[in-house]
Amino acid sequence: MAITKIKKLVLTALFMAIILLQTQIPFLGYIPLGAVAVGVFATIIQFTIAIATIILGTKSGIIIGGFFGIISFIRAWSNPGSIGALIFQNPFTAIGARIMIAIIIGWFAKRYLINSPQNQLFFKLSLAGLLAAFVNTASVVMTTWLGFNVMHTTYNGIPNSNLFHWLLISVVGFNGIAEMLVGMIYVPLITQPLLKHIKNS
Amino acid sequence: MMNKLIVGRFVPKDSFVHRMDARAKVLLSIAYIFIIFEVTNWLGYLIMGLFTIAVTSLTKVSLKTYIQGIKPLIWLITFTVFIQMFFAPSGHVLWNYWIFKVTDIGLLNAVYVLVRFILIIMMSTVLTLTTSPLAIADALEYLMKPLLKIKFPVYEVSLMLSIALRFVPTLMDETERIMNAQRARGVDFANGGIIKRVKALVPILIPLFTNAMKRAIELGDAMEARGYQIDKPRSRYRILVWHRRDTMACLVFGLLLIILIIIKHFI
Numbered sequence: 459m460a461i462t463k464i465k466k467l468v469l470t471a472l473f474m475a476i477i478l479l480q481t482q483i484p485f486l487g488y489i490p491l492g493a494v495a496v497g498v499f500a501t502i503i504q505f506t507i508a509i510a511t512i513i514l515g516t517k518s519g520i521i522i523g524g525f526f527g528i529i530s531f532i533r534a535w536s537n538p539g540s541i542g543a544l545i546f547q548n549p550f551t552a553i554g555a556r557i558m559i560a561i562i563i564g565w566f567a568k569r570y571l572i573n574s575p576q577n578q579l580f581f582k583l584s585l586a587g588l589l590a591a592f593v594n595t596a597s598v599v600m601t602t603w604l605g606f607n608v609m610h611t612t613y614n615g616i617p618n619s620n621l622f623h624w625l626l627i628s629v630v631g632f633n634g635i636a637e638m639l640v641g642m643i644y645v646p647l648i649t650q651p652l653l654k655h656i657k658n659s
Numbered sequence: 660m661m662n663k664l665i666v667g668r669f670v671p672k673d674s675f676v677h678r679m680d681a682r683a684k685v686l687l688s689i690a691y692i693f694i695i696f697e698v699t700n701w702l703g704y705l706i707m708g709l710f711t712i713a714v715t716s717l718t719k720v721s722l723k724t725y726i727q728g729i730k731p732l733i734w735l736i737t738f739t740v741f742i743q744m745f746f747a748p749s750g751h752v753l754w755n756y757w758i759f760k761v762t763d764i765g766l767l768n769a770v771y772v773l774v775r776f777i778l779i780i781m782m783s784t785v786l787t788l789t790t791s792p793l794a795i796a797d798a799l800e801y802l803m804k805p806l807l808k809i810k811f812p813v814y815e816v817s818l819m820l821s822i823a824l825r826f827v828p829t830l831m832d833e834t835e836r837i838m839n840a841q842r843a844r845g846v847d848f849a850n851g852g853i854i855k856r857v858k859a860l861v862p863i864l865i866p867l868f869t870n871a872m873k874r875a876i877e878l879g880d881a882m883e884a885r886g887y888q889i890d891k892p893r894s895r896y897r898i899l900v901w902h903r904r905d906t907m908a909c910l911v912f913g914l915l916l917i918i919l920i921i922i923k924h925f926i
Contacts, residue, residue: 463889465879467815471822472875476868478827479834485848486834486863489856500853502860509868521816525823535692536783537728540735640857647861648868655869659876 461514461656470518473510477503477526481533489640499540500636501594502644507556508563508590509649512571512583513656516564523560527553542629545598548605555597562593579653580646587645588638595634599627668784669791674719675904676789681798683905687912688786694916695775703922704774710915711778720788728784729777736776744769796820797897815889822878830871837866 461469480487480503489500503526511519531553534546546552563586570582671677676684698704715725729736743765750764786795800817807813838848841862848859 462879462883464882464887465876467819467889468822468879468882469872469875471819472826472871474819474823475826475830476871478823479830482827483831483834486860489853489860502857521819532783536779537732538735544739636853640853643854643857644861648864651865652868652872655872659872 466514466518469514470510470521473506473514473518473522474525477506477522478529480506481526481529489636500633500640502637502640504556504559504590504594504637505587505641505644505648507559508586508641508645509652511560511563512567512586512649513652516560516568519560519564520557523556523558524553527556530556542626542633545602545605545626545630548601551598551601551605554601555594558597559590559593563590579650583646583649584642586649587641587643590645591634591637591641595630595637598630599634602627602630668787670720670724670788671791672719672789674717674789676714676718676785678902678904679789679908680899680901680905681790681794682801682899682901683908684786684790685795685798685802687908688782690912690916691782692779694912694919695778697916697919697923698771698775699923700926702926703919704771704778706915706918706922707778708774711781714785715781718785718789724788725781725784729780732776732780736773739776740769740773743772792824793821793897794899796824797899801899814893826871826874829874830867833870834863834867837863 484490487501487503489502507519507523507526510522527549530543530546531549534543534552538544538546566586566589571579571586574582695707698707715722744761745759745765750762752760752762753766754761790798796817799820800813803811803813803816841859842848846859846862848856851859
């Protein structure tokens with residue numbers, strides 16, 4: 459199916475609606491891994507950005523990623539669900555990291571997924587899932603570290619303590635490993651039927 | 660599920676704050692966060708507290724609703740306050756054990772963080788309780804207009820935002836229907852390890868994504884059939900009007916900022 463400009467716009471909007479839903483219904487967007495109040499859970503929303511980027515392209519992915527980033531940023535200030543969520547008070551962490559997912563996955567899709575043979579698609583989509591989680595974690599850790607150590611920012615509720623900064627970054631790192639595992643399963647399982655659905659439409 | 664949804668929290672009433680322009684409310688909510696970080700002493704926090712309570716009473720929404728908004732965050736707030744108390748790097752040490760030490764500055768900071776946390780949550784609740792999501796989307800479109808100069812697709816983004824907000828309740832109903840169907844087939848969503856939980860999510864998300872795509876394609880067809888074209892100037896159904904009360908509210912915020920600056924530097 460050739461996706462027209464208008465259909466692409468509406469599809470992007472529907473992906474934004476799904477992201478909004480995932481941020482509001484914890485079960486759909488986060489898989490708890492233990493101490494939820496500290497923020498130990500695998501976030502699966504970044505995979506929605508990856509899936510949207512694979513299906514709609516990098517530009518739509520950036521819009522969806524930016525949208526998720528803005529929601530994280532607003533929630534981190536007004537209604538943070540956990541200690542881990544406080545690091546998204548840094549706009550570079552909240553928005554920049556999510557836009558990076560779209561950029562990297564967009565490049566990966568163009569380079570390796572388009573015209574990929576059917577028997578290799580599952581494996582390549584698994585790699586895309588792993589890459590999305592890795593890019594998200596790496597960008598979040600890097601911007602958080604830069605925020606604490608280079609810009610010397612202290613946010614609402616985050617004390618200016620080295621130990622606590624490391625605790626926060628460790629939580630993000632631990633979540634990141636779980637997210638890579640989840641991404642490898644989740645992205646191909648969701649994307650394959652969606653690609654088939656678009657083809658058949 | 661519905662009570663967790665922030666976008667569904669709008670409470671229609673006829674109050675001063677409800678009648679205010681959404682642009683003013685969005686701008687002042689952002690300004691409030693900046694202003695509260697200007698506060699560095701107890702007198703400033705007292706004034707901000709009284710001001711916030713005055714604003715909440717102007718909304719005609721019961722204080723109980725605001726407290727309900729804070730309740731789910733009590734654990735997080737407590738944890739943050741304790742972290743702030745035990746990890747303060749400076750000040751006169753009042754209590755010391757292993758790596759933990761409570762200092763007078765740490766204690767004071769903990770109280771300030773607690774008050775700041777509660778005030779920011781209350782003020783952001785004022786915005787969501789008194790402004791419909793579509794009005795917030797309209798306000799954001801207007802506030803993003805300067806970005807047109809750098810060719811940012813403001814109108815497209817605002818249309819996408821409106822469509823997304825319109826479809827959230829529909830998708831939520833659909834999620835509930837899919838979950839009930841899966842439960843009837845014996846799927847357990849609450850228990851199990853990480854792999855089991857991912858596996859339980861997949862049968863929900865595939866139909867959810869597929870149905871959303873089906874709806875998007877139908878809506879796109881309908882828009883094309885009606886001659887919708889991107890990049891063309893559009894007329895508006897909902898028009899935002901700036902009233903004198905909005906200017907007044909901005910002036911009150913300005914006055915508050917001046918008082919806080921005086922307190923910070925001269926008292």
